[in-house]
Amino acid sequence: MSIRLRALAAAAAALATLVGVQIAHAADDPPHAAYQEMHADCTVNHMLSDDPIVFPGQAGASHNHTFIGNPATNASSTPQSLVGGATSCEDSLDASGxxxxxxxxxxxxxxxxxxxxxxKSGVKDYRTVQPFPAGFKLLVGDARNMDPAAFAGNWKCPGYTGATFPASCPDGSSLVVRLQAPSCWDGVHLDSADHKSYMAYPVKGVCPADHPVPLPMLETKIPYPMHNGNTAGLTLASGPAYTFHYDFMNGWDPARQAYLVDYCIHGGRQCNGYGVDPKKP
Structure with a gap:
């Protein structure tokens, strides 16, 4: 074989190898999905100065909280006591607090x-997201935060997005607060002294090595109707707008949550509060 033919053969082999690698990588990539999410659509059922994660068993020890989900949630609640209970969420098997x-x-x-x-999925490969384990608790945000720049969420109404309350909102609009949770779990702890360190945020769509297990990424969307657009006199029970935070105590029926994670998140769907995606049944 001539030198030129040998060179062509080597180039063809190299190209075949490259194509094979690209195909393998493509097979490992999740298929495109505009959404990979499920919703907990719930109504408010009570307000209490309780926090069963930060002040367990200490009724009245916390600043006032607004509760959705399980109507029995109070200072003495545990994940085990919530499972199988009532709920104000559309999915009757989500008795979480x-x-x-x-x-x-x-x-x-x-x-x-x-x-x-x-x-939602906080990682690129949404097919790897695991359900929240039984007994899981989580605190997102910081009630003691005194730096608006450190607030990871935002308050928003038409024409405004920021860490503080706006001077006003358009008449008939709502002031909405959003805050995303870390979604990478250490795979061991269900809680910790700070109620946070066993979780971490993904980095470029991948969970870090010390928090390798992707769980659903929680994100709140809480709308407050503003009468006449008036935002004067607003304050949180915890303080300024940038002290907003939220807590989650897993009260899901395990089989139901596992099904929804697989069907909605792994399936690349946008499921409503009943676990249905009308556009992708």
Whole structure:
């Protein structure tokens, strides 16, 4: 074989190898999906100065919280006590407790309209997301935060997005707060002294080595209707707008949650609060 033919053969072999590698990588990549999520669509059912994660068993020890999900959630609640209970969420098998600091306006507690807790994929390969384990608890955000720049979420109404309350909102609009949770678990702990360190945020769509297990990425969407657009006198029970935080105590029926994670998140769907994606059944 001539030198030229040998060179062509080597180039062809190299190209075949490259194509094979590309095909292998393509097979490892998740198929494109515009959404990979499920919703907890719940209504407010009570307000209490309780926090069963930060102040377990200490009724009245916390600042005031607004609760959605399991109506029995109080200072003495545990994940085990919530499972199988009642719920204000559309999915009757989600008896989880969700709570966040109550928003006041001139001293009057405001009730949000149709809060949503999204369960999304925080990692590129959404097929690897695992359900929350039984007994899981999580605190997202910091009630003691005094730096607006350190707030990881935002408050938003038409024409405004920021860490503080806006001067006003358009008449008839709602002021919405959003905050995403870390979604990478260490695979061992269900809680910790700070209620946070066993979780971490993904880095470029991948969980870090010390928190290797991807769980659903929670994100709150809590809308407060603003009458006449008036935002004067707003304050959280925890303090300024950038002290917003929320807690989650897993009360899901395990089989139901596992099904929804597989069907909605792994399946690349946008499921509503009943676990249905009308556009991709």
């Amino acid at each position: 969700y709570w966040f600091p109550t928003l006041f306006q001139d001293g009057v507690a405001l009730t949000p309209d149709k809060p949503v807790v999204y369960y």
